[in-house]
Amino acid sequence: MPRSTSALEQELRPRAGLARIPIEIRPLSYGDLPEVIAIERRAFPAPWSLAMFVLELSKPSSICVGAISDGSLVGYLVCSRYHTVWHLMNVAVDGAYRRLGVATALIEHLLEATGEGERHTLEVRVSNHEAITMYESFGFRGAGVRRRYYHDNNEDALIMWRTRP
DSSP states (O other): OOOOOOOEEEEOOOOTTOOOOEEEEEEOOGGGHHHHHHHHHHHOSSOOOHHHHHHHHHOTTEEEEEEEETTEEEEEEEEEEETTEEEEEEEEEOGGGTTTTHHHHHHHHHHHHHOTTOEEEEEEETTOHHHHHHHHHTTOEEEEEEEEEETTTTEEEEEEEEOOO
């Protein structure tokens, strides 16, 4: 079972030439949903609905966390537990905060919260090379393809698994 997801101050890893920014990782609440939906709509061509986020927030087995910088939500992560596997369902970072390590901090938080030795899976657009590279840096590996998974353009999804640290 996951450990408590208490607020955590983190200093983001610097990336080539980019400034470091302080963020707080904390559990999402229903009150965060307007900001979550706004980021979701800017980040994805086929965004999740409000109902999908409400459903995930209501599940006791879900980990839903946000990254806060200067009092504003700048990114979030949604992960659900299905039997013996954690399914990373949604990670998004607001455009102005991309490539600053926000997604990396969110995933690091998730892996710490779920514990060593847990199995994780996700789907990612085959064209999203930056995300694939980031997931690979955490030990995720391609394990197959879901054909025509994304309904907005029928793009395939790469199925990735992380079975051990």
